[in-house]
Amino acid sequence: MSDPRLRRIVVVGTGTGVGKTRVTLALARALRRQAPTVALKPVESGEGGDASAFDADNSVRVTPHPCVALRAALSPHLAARLESQVFHVRALVDWVENCERALAIYDAISPYIYSLVETAGGALSPLSPEARNLDLAVALDPAVVVLVAPDGLGVLHGLSATLIALRALGRPPDVVALSAAWTDASTGTNAGELRLLGIADPAFVLGPGEADAEPLAQAVIAAFRR
Numbered sequence: 001m002s003d004p005r006l007r008r009i010v011v012v013g014t015g016t017g018v019g020k021t022r023v024t025l026a027l028a029r030a031l032r033r034q035a036p037t038v039a040l041k042p043v044e045s046g047e048g049g050d051a052s053a054f055d056a057d058n059s060v061r062v063t064p065h066p067c068v069a070l071r072a073a074l075s076p077h078l079a080a081r082l083e084s085q086v087f088h089v090r091a092l093v094d095w096v097e098n099c100e101r102a103l104a105i106y107d108a109i110s111p112y113i114y115s116l117v118e119t120a121g122g123a124l125s126p127l128s129p130e131a132r133n134l135d136l137a138v139a140l141d142p143a144v145v146v147l148v149a150p151d152g153l154g155v156l157h158g159l160s161a162t163l164i165a166l167r168a169l170g171r172p173p174d175v176v177a178l179s180a181a182w183t184d185a186s187t188g189t190n191a192g193e194l195r196l197l198g199i200a201d202p203a204f205v206l207g208p209g210e211a212d213a214e215p216l217a218q219a220v221i222a223a224f225r226r
Ligand SMILES: Nc1ncnc2c1ncn2[C@@H]1O[C@H](COP(=O)(O)OP(=O)(O)O)[C@@H](O)[C@H]1O
Pocket: 013, 015, 016, 017, 018, 019, 020, 021, 022, 023, 179, 180, 181, 182, 206, 207, 208, 209, 210
């Protein structure tokens, strides 16, 4: 049984390169001010460096990290096929739980412990022939799911499409956040437009070059209370 103090957050995205790692790092830093926190990257393909970026800040040593490292900078299902690697969602969940146990042992006193799990690519990117990132997110429930989208052109469509799909598949996100993964004329306007159009109500926007996500941490904590 998992530690009753555990608060797990799963970070999914509308795609790759949309700001998931940047938001996860900023959110982990904000949560760490309140309680021990570990940021995890179960599956990483290519030389993204997400796991090592998390390790630089993590309260506990995570090893191995990532759980599944794939050489090719491709969709995990394809990168794994190229090197004849087979992995299952259950093994990823076991690995996450082991990391969380290490965090619980590291601090037995804090009323909460936080674990953040960044998925690889978009919410519907295939991890294997039989599982997508969303399936991993569902297997990690109960959790607060944070959907990250870019604060740039394309987000009105990309976020609409992702939200419609996640609702249809039965696991909508609990919190939506934007990040300025690239900047264009729309940057800074997108959260307002998403609200105006009734597409989404982003809880937080990580602006260009920003690294503080305290308001997102508050939104996530509020989601745990719901
Ligand atoms: N708010 C932001 N300000 C500046 N650069 C950002 C911001 N959000 C993302 N980026 C940059 O955009 C790129 C993709 O972001 P990243 O967090 O790695 O995306 P993902 O994890 O979804 O692939 C990275 O180079 C990252 O530093």
